[in-house]
Amino acid sequence: MPVLLTKIEGKGNGIKTVLPNMSDVARSLSRPPTYPTKFFGCELGAQTSFDEKNDRYIVNGAHDAPKLRELLDVFIDKFVLCKACDNPETDLTITKTEEILRDCKACGERTGVDMRHKLTTFIIKNPPKNPKKSKVKKATADGATTPNGDADEDAGGDSDDELTLRIKAEAAELTADAAIAKEDWSADTSPEAVKARMKAVEASMASVSLAPAGGDDDSDEDGDSPFAHLGHWIEENREESAVEIYKKAEEFGIAKKHNTMTIIAQTLFTENVLTEIPKYAPLFAKMVTSEKHQKSLLGGLERLVGVLHPDLTPAIPKILMAFYQTDILEEEVITQWGTHVSKKYVDREISKKVRKASEPFLKWLEEADDSEEED
Template sequence: MATINIRRDVKDSFYRYKMPRLISKIEGKGNGIKTVIPNMADIARSLSRPPSYPTKFFGCELGAQVKFEAANDRYIVNGAHDAAKLQSLLDVFIDKFVLCPACKNPETDLIITRDHDIIRDCKACGKRNGVDLRHKLSTFILKHPPANQSGKKGGKKDKASRKQGGANAATAANGGENSVEAASGSDDELTRRIVSEAADLPSAHQYEDDDDWAVDDMSEAAIRARQEKLTGHLQNKLVLENEDDDGGDDLAGVASKYDEFGDYLTEHPNSSVDEIIAEAKALQVWGKHRAIEVVVQALFTTDVVKQLAKYQKLLVGFGRTEKHQRSILGGLERLIGVKYPEQLLSKTPSIFLAVYNLDLVEEEVFAKWAEKVSKKYVDKETSKKIHAKAEPFIQWLQEAEEESDSEEEDE
């Protein structure tokens, strides 16, 4: 089998790091056409990565569904893609998820930290550098850790193919309102952006410090205190539920950071996304999942469906972990149930569909949210109302997933 340099920009024929040249084989025709990469396992072995990682990366970059048949060493990308194109994408994968940024050496291992960061640990120079957590592959890696950090495995679902059915479900639930269409923007653009991204929920030990959507103190006084914080002069202020996720900082100091961030957003509602990011970094809340709750409550109004599309880059930029996605839902619960219940409660299916179509929250996170009524963000009765209104969307999501599973079994 022909080999090439792992770094193709290095022309030295004696370069020690080699990998097989990628081979692609196109099978099928029409809507069933697909590209098989018969030597993906060998390539991945040369890169010290699971073969599912580069395959999934191809799917993310091409907006295509992928399939792994590890037992048969078959790694498939839907659609027809020539070897040269995939080889170029593999170069990008190597740069983002294999090479050490310091010494450009491929002798790295991926390590997932307790804070759900992904680190490239270089065995050559000793440097430890993170990867871009905003990339969709990072979410996949967190759910499917490398060896010795195992998580559960699951199948893939094609979100883009379900959009029209979801729009119909939300429209029917809202009495024919067209708010989803306004949020979707260009359907072609969304189809290119939204790719297959679903797997079983992570195992419990991966999130052992998680609060599991609940709080301990549910006395009337505690509930009233939280509601007062929500409906006070700054409805966007963050309610810290006995959890300090900012590296052990003083809890009052942490709350102050979020209050300052909320004050800035309220006083500068027309700030650009870049300006908001700069302020978040200055206050050291950039990347924190709880800052997302502040953004949703401070910036979003009854026109939330359009605003979700406007601030998509900002929300995704904070992070792609399950906690970040849950914070989006938590902020929306407060927005729908506390701030604008009369205007938004009936539009819950449309709002959630927009969130799903914009790839802000994955179906596994929606499924976990739907499992039980939470008292973390709003009181129990309000949470029940939101869950009830969201039922058409959740039911559609479940049915679409079952149909996708059935189609995969037929294939």
């Protein structure tokens, strides 16, 4: 989370404190910027004002930055951190009885907030928006088309809420010894084919497996790392279930590290990725717990379609849609990824090519946003 900044404007009775980077702070907390701003007003007994269109959030009166940062910590404790595991990766949900809950992406617990606080009234009157679910419903209702123009085969089927509950239920099973049904793999698993594929994988994943980003370095001088070992194991044990893959990642001590998602994405999937994603959705729902995890997953998908299976490049919009509809990849992360070419996972030209191919899906996200604003 960026450090909260303040700026005092005006004089006398018109003096006010402007919060220039409140949007960035709130985004990192997965909360609307109006919530912490209003919280400041409640705690300080001051009037607040918002101009979301111009990204301007104000608390009346002169308030120094250290004081507001202390109050921000209080807000995080009361309305962000999971009460069960203290993880900040939570979403606010409002029940039919107008109770506000924190839905934790890490442990799965749903814990309530202190409904006696004045901010709860504001939250209930201004509920957090969840454009992802509404957009998925819009896109899939009445046989609407996907970014590639294909009609949704599941229109009229399970609602998005039911899908989310099913994914979470299946993800929870990963902690037990429940087995996920095995299926036949069309990829050639002969020793020669595996060796050839791993040669390509090793060349393409060297930057992550041998020197994980963000200082998360588990490699040794010989370029040996748990990430490379996991990649080899997945390639050589494709018949194993999602449960076993998760256990193996735990065994290597990298189940919670974001770089693991890059390795899994590029070694687990084959040219049949679109039919494989639903099977392994619970695995990704359990392991992808932060923005870093999502970015690493996108990096793995870049390698999958850009290096290992170039013929899949035109299918990248459908691949992104599959991860988006199962709440594994978020709109903001996909949009940022799609508009910033990077050579972190593949060379720059391949990165451009993959993002160019993803434009139909990015355009669909943008149009869905515009449609919501008009509504």
